[in-house]
Amino acid sequence: MTWTPIGSLSDIPPRGARCVATPQGKIAVFRTADDQVYAIDDHCPHKGGPLSQGIVHGAAVTCPLHNWVISLETGKALGADEGAVTTLPVKVEGDRLFIALEALVSKAA
Amino acid sequence: MSEKLVIIGNGMAPGRMLEHLLEAAPDRYVVTIFNAEPRVNYDRIMLSPVLSGEKAFEEIVIHGDGWYIKHGITLYKGHRIVAIDREAKTVTSDHGVTESYDRLVIATGSVPFIIPVPGKDLPGVLSYRDLDDVNAMLLAAQSRAKAIVIGGGLLGLEAAAGLKERGMDVTVLHVMPTLMERQLDPAAGYLLQKAVEARGIKVMTKANTKAIVGNGKVEGVELMDGTIIPATLVVMAVGIRPNSALAKDAGLEVNRGIVVDDRMWTSDPAIMALGECAEVGGHVYGLVAPLYEMARVAAAGLADGEDRRFVHSDTPTKLKVTGIDLYSLGDFADGEDREEIILRDASAGIYKRVVLQDNRIIGTVLFGETADGAWFNDLKKKATDISEMRDTLIFGQAFQGGASSDPLAAVAALADDAEICGCNGICKGKITGAITSKGLTGLDDVRAHTKASASCGSCTGLVEQLLKLTLGEAYNPAAVQPMCGCTTLGHDDVRRLIKAKGLKTIPAVMQELEWKTSCGCAKCRPALNYYLVCDWPDQYADDYQSRFINERVHANIQKDGTYSVVPRMWGGVTSAGELRAIADVVDKFEIPMVKVTGGQRIDMLGIRKEDLPAVWTDLGKAGFVSGHAYAKGLRTVKTCVGSDWCRFGTQDSTGLGIRIEKFMWGSWTPAKVKMAVSGCPRNCAEATCKDVGVVCVDSGYEIHFAGAAGLDIRGTEVLGLVKTEDEALEVIVALVQMYREQARYLERIYKWAKRIGTAEIKKQILDDTEKRRAYFERFVFSQKFAQVDPWSERVSGKDKHEFRPMASVGFAEAAE
Ligand code: SRM
Numbered sequence: 001m002t003w004t005p006i007g008s009l010s011d012i013p014p015r016g017a018r019c020v021a022t023p024q025g026k027i028a029v030f031r032t033a034d035d036q037v038y039a040i041d042d043h044c045p046h047k048g049g050p051l052s053q054g055i056v057h058g059a060a061v062t063c064p065l066h067n068w069v070i071s072l073e074t075g076k077a078l079g080a081d082e083g084a085v086t087t088l089p090v091k092v093e094g095d096r097l098f099i100a101l102e103a104l105v106s107k108a109a
Numbered sequence: 110m111s112e113k114l115v116i117i118g119n120g121m122a123p124g125r126m127l128e129h130l131l132e133a134a135p136d137r138y139v140v141t142i143f144n145a146e147p148r149v150n151y152d153r154i155m156l157s158p159v160l161s162g163e164k165a166f167e168e169i170v171i172h173g174d175g176w177y178i179k180h181g182i183t184l185y186k187g188h189r190i191v192a193i194d195r196e197a198k199t200v201t202s203d204h205g206v207t208e209s210y211d212r213l214v215i216a217t218g219s220v221p222f223i224i225p226v227p228g229k230d231l232p233g234v235l236s237y238r239d240l241d242d243v244n245a246m247l248l249a250a251q252s253r254a255k256a257i258v259i260g261g262g263l264l265g266l267e268a269a270a271g272l273k274e275r276g277m278d279v280t281v282l283h284v285m286p287t288l289m290e291r292q293l294d295p296a297a298g299y300l301l302q303k304a305v306e307a308r309g310i311k312v313m314t315k316a317n318t319k320a321i322v323g324n325g326k327v328e329g330v331e332l333m334d335g336t337i338i339p340a341t342l343v344v345m346a347v348g349i350r351p352n353s354a355l356a357k358d359a360g361l362e363v364n365r366g367i368v369v370d371d372r373m374w375t376s377d378p379a380i381m382a383l384g385e386c387a388e389v390g391g392h393v394y395g396l397v398a399p400l401y402e403m404a405r406v407a408a409a410g411l412a413d414g415e416d417r418r419f420v421h422s423d424t425p426t427k428l429k430v431t432g433i434d435l436y437s438l439g440d441f442a443d444g445e446d447r448e449e450i451i452l453r454d455a456s457a458g459i460y461k462r463v464v465l466q467d468n469r470i471i472g473t474v475l476f477g478e479t480a481d482g483a484w485f486n487d488l489k490k491k492a493t494d495i496s497e498m499r500d501t502l503i504f505g506q507a508f509q510g511g512a513s514s515d516p517l518a519a520v521a522a523l524a525d526d527a528e529i530c531g532c533n534g535i536c537k538g539k540i541t542g543a544i545t546s547k548g549l550t551g552l553d554d555v556r557a558h559t560k561a562s563a564s565c566g567s568c569t570g571l572v573e574q575l576l577k578l579t580l581g582e583a584y585n586p587a588a589v590q591p592m593c594g595c596t597t598l599g600h601d602d603v604r605r606l607i608k609a610k611g612l613k614t615i616p617a618v619m620q621e622l623e624w625k626t627s628c629g630c631a632k633c634r635p636a637l638n639y640y641l642v643c644d645w646p647d648q649y650a651d652d653y654q655s656r657f658i659n660e661r662v663h664a665n666i667q668k669d670g671t672y673s674v675v676p677r678m679w680g681g682v683t684s685a686g687e688l689r690a691i692a693d694v695v696d697k698f699e700i701p702m703v704k705v706t707g708g709q710r711i712d713m714l715g716i717r718k719e720d721l722p723a724v725w726t727d728l729g730k731a732g733f734v735s736g737h738a739y740a741k742g743l744r745t746v747k748t749c750v751g752s753d754w755c756r757f758g759t760q761d762s763t764g765l766g767i768r769i770e771k772f773m774w775g776s777w778t779p780a781k782v783k784m785a786v787s788g789c790p791r792n793c794a795e796a797t798c799k800d801v802g803v804v805c806v807d808s809g810y811e812i813h814f815a816g817a818a819g820l821d822i823r824g825t826e827v828l829g830l831v832k833t834e835d836e837a838l839e840v841i842v843a844l845v846q847m848y849r850e851q852a853r854y855l856e857r858i859y860k861w862a863k864r865i866g867t868a869e870i871k872k873q874i875l876d877d878t879e880k881r882r883a884y885f886e887r888f889v890f891s892q893k894f895a896q897v898d899p900w901s902e903r904v905s906g907k908d909k910h911e912f913r914p915m916a917s918v919g920f921a922e923a924a925e
């Protein structure tokens with residue numbers, strides 16, 4: 001696994017998200033209230049809504065377009081909805097954040 | 110070919126008949142209805158709550174216009190049938206419409222009895238029968254003057270209570286020594302009088318009206334003994350007479366009412382009659398329960414279905430005055446062969462009396478505590494021999510077999526065929542059956558599926574207990590909808606507790622109010638954030654992560670993740686300079702779509718998020734600020750050209766619109782707020798479907814509110830007329846502040862107003878100048894913190910991180 005540096009924890013507001021641009025589209029990187037960090041494809045399984053723009057609560061995000069709730073841990077839609085987004089491994093070293101993009105690349109390949 | 114069914118009258122009886130008929134034989138008839146009242150079918154019983162302000166007319170409509178369209182029924186509103194030609198089989202209305210029938214149903218209801226005294230025709234003398242009467246009373250009540258209700262029966266007392274609620278000084282004149290003497294014995298009548306007087310209504314019994322006096326309009330009522338009681342409104346509620354004149358003219362057999370057999374057919378085999386106008390087995394009726402049974406019988410007959418026959422039964426009487434519990438049933442006159450059991454509790458104001466004949470109940474009067482009414486009714490109906498429980502009978506059902514006084518146990522003990530809803534004849538088994546088989550969870554469900562509690566509502570408590578019994582823990586009787594899954598508290602409780610406990614941050618709210626989740630959800634957080642912004646404008650720091658994306662980046666997200674930008678154009682007025690600046694921005698950022706919105710301004714759509722700050726920089730230079738097209742806040746104030754240009758304009762509507770918008774922009778509200786100002790009643794700015802609207806007239810500014818034109822369509826209500834622009838602004842600002850402080854998050858003004866009542870809003874905003882001023886000042890204070898253009902803030906660097914990715918990685922890097 002290759003760890004790509006993307007910045008520091010303080011770049012992301014608690015209960016917020018930032019994007020990382022890749023040739024494969026945007027990755028959304030979330031920080032929860034208790035400083036857990038998750039990275040997922042910024043593309044809602046429903047109609048492609050930008051999940052990074054949603055409201056973060058617990059380890060989940062509510063999509064801004066039609067309110068699907070997506071688990072940040074599994075990428076799966078919670079509740080009655082069905083669907084999932086790709087999740088990517090994240091590493092926190094001190095304040096520094098790294099993600100592993102293989103999952104994306106293999107999807108691209 | 111379908112046969113033609115014509116119905117005269119569109120009251121509660123034929124309305125119910127049609128429901129049964131459409132179920133049994135949906136395509137059998139082509140139906141045409143003529144109704145003298147210019148409206149759809151509504152729940153006449155509930156006029157009293159409309160009068161008192163507890164309900165709005167829309168809430169008591171039974172069949173809205175859509176229902177008639179859906180079922181292909183032609184309804185002639187405001188057409189009174191003036192002739193029936195039985196030879197030709199046609200009816201003719203007062204507007205000259207003639208319609209032929211194969212079958213005709215007469216359901217003309219009753220006419221209020223007017224005592225033939227001098228002055229009975231003076232303006233200001235009303236009866237109490239339909240919505241027009243209620244509206245006339247409401248108009249009269251605005252003067253807050255004196256009203257007299259003649260008649261101390263059910264209708265009279267409901268009218269008196271309603272008028273009192275509306276602020277009038279009310280006297281009830283009753284000719285008999287005690288109130289409601291036909292339904293109550295003297296002891297209960299006395300208790301009732303005390304309860305009525307305790308609400309500030311004067312009651313005069315043995316008061317015989319001699320004349321209504323007045324010069325050109327009502328000025329008072331003169332009694333037989335010469336006393337004159339002053340009043341500007343007189344409501345006569347002394348009784349009703351079956352409305353049978355039309356049938357009589359047509360040569361049908363008429364006695365007290367239109368005579369029908371036990372299958373509702375009149376003396377003409379093509380004509381039925383039902384409702385209060387019909388007389389069956391020598392009885393005429395004035396309560397809906399038997400009329401609903403007539404409806405069932407008539408529908409079965411018209412559908413050629415089961416051979417259903419009408420059987421007489423007594424209907425309990427209940428008074429629908431909040432806070433007065435009264436129940437009466439059957440016969441309770443004294444008699445040699447009769448015995449009675451009485452229970453009195455003076456301190457609690459309770460009186461119960463059961464009248465027996467041969468150890469069977471024949472009548473019951475309950476005052477102060479009526480929960481056992483259904484049980485007594487059941488015993489009476491089944492003619493149960495009560496000798497074994499005689500000693501405890503009067504204590505009610507809970508006392509039988511065990512000393513449990515738990516009301517739930519009492520309901521549990523009711524037999525499955527015990528009647529719960531008298532109006533609709535719905536028994537216990539039918540309700541519990543529907544709850545289980547259809548998975549019902551609340552009162553509204555039960556109403557929709559069984560009709561129980563859907564008419565006069567006095568069995569609501571029993572139905573709720575049945576829900577509790579059947580669903581156990583799963584039923585939440587408080588019926589407060591929790592804000593979301595994170596709490597059991599409803600919005601109102603949360604708002605109250607935020608103030609009461611002085612909670613000033615979201616974590617504080619969640620801690621103190623025992624939130625079930627650690628950091629809430631997408632439903633409760635934006636609501637809490639708003640409540641805190643509203644309640645502590647100077648102390649609370651907006652929680653940006655609890656805002657929906659649009660309010661976080663101050664633009665509207667689009668389906669493809671791009672954004673739209675709508676700058677303010679104050680009052681819809683723009684200039685060459687502004688338009689040029691917009692044109693330049695559109696060119697520079699290659700904005701794919703420019704559109705004029707429905708709110709008199711310009712929308713630029715399809716802007717990339719990264720470009721937003723640069724777009725705002727350019728717009729800001731031209732003087733534009735955010736239009737808050739995304740906000741639960743003030744959106745647009747639409748205006749028309751008004752007196753500056755228009756030949757009809759009475760005031761400067763454009764100027765007032767701009768003034769309001771400049772005063773109020775930036776303020777956060779529970780849901781979006783849209784306004785408009787029209788320069789005259791032609792209303793070109795469409796002010797009468799807005800959250801708040803102003804219609805200028807010669808004498809000033811008519812302030813409207815609670816309109817809607819989105820998911821629901823509703824004309825506004827008039828708050829009042831003010832003389833100056835300054836007053837108009839103060840009233841509008843105070844109204845919006847009241848709404849800000851009270852409404853639930855995402856509740857538009859019209860929903861909030863419906864919930865708390867127009868009367869209350871008028872009282873606080875128009876009548877109570879001190880309150881109004883206080884609301885106004887609280888709004889002005891909160892604006893100090895809210896009136897900051899969010900675009901220029903972001904141009905100067907706020908929330909920079911929102912508008913650019915934290916990193917960009919290329920494939921080479923990623924694949925390494
Ligand atoms: C742009 C505009 C349509 C247009 O091209 O004309 C528009 C566009 C949207 N409307 Fe609207 N409404 C627009 C005038 C209206 C009007 C007419 C009016 O204001 O005179 C109404 C009916 C009046 C009313 O508000 O009730 C209207 C009733 C709605 C509703 C239903 C609200 C309701 O409670 O019934 C929604 C949904 C909501 O707010 O939850 C809505 C929601 C929306 C949203 C915000 C949908 C969304 O959540 O993304 C649309 C945003 C598009 C965008 O990015 O600009 N829009 N919308 C109009 C902007 C007016 C402005 O200048 O601010």
Ligand SMILES: Cc1cc2nc3c(=O)[nH]c(=O)nc-3n(C[C@H](O)[C@H](O)[C@H](O)COP(=O)(O)OP(=O)(O)OC[C@H]3O[C@@H](n4cnc5c(N)ncnc54)[C@H](O)[C@@H]3O)c2cc1C
Nearest residue numbers: 118120121122144145146153189190217218384385396397
């Ligand atoms: C204020 C009030 C409170 C009440 N409270 C209760 C209560 O708590 N419980 C209870 O059981 N009952 C109550 N009632 C009584 C109940 O409302 C009536 O029994 C019931 O509405 C009668 O129904 P109906 O269909 O016979 O007549 P209505 O509902 O009176 O309808 C008759 C309709 O026919 C129309 N009409 C008359 N003549 C013509 C014509 N020639 N051509 C065309 N149309 C015509 C009339 O305009 C009217 O709309 C109350 C009534 C009032 C007024």
Ligand code: SF4
Nearest residue numbers: 667668706707819820
């Ligand atoms: S009506 Fe309003 S919400 Fe619906 S598509 Fe049009 S702009 Fe969008």
Ligand code: FES
Nearest residue numbers: 044047049063066
């Ligand atoms: S696109 Fe995310 S919920 Fe519809």
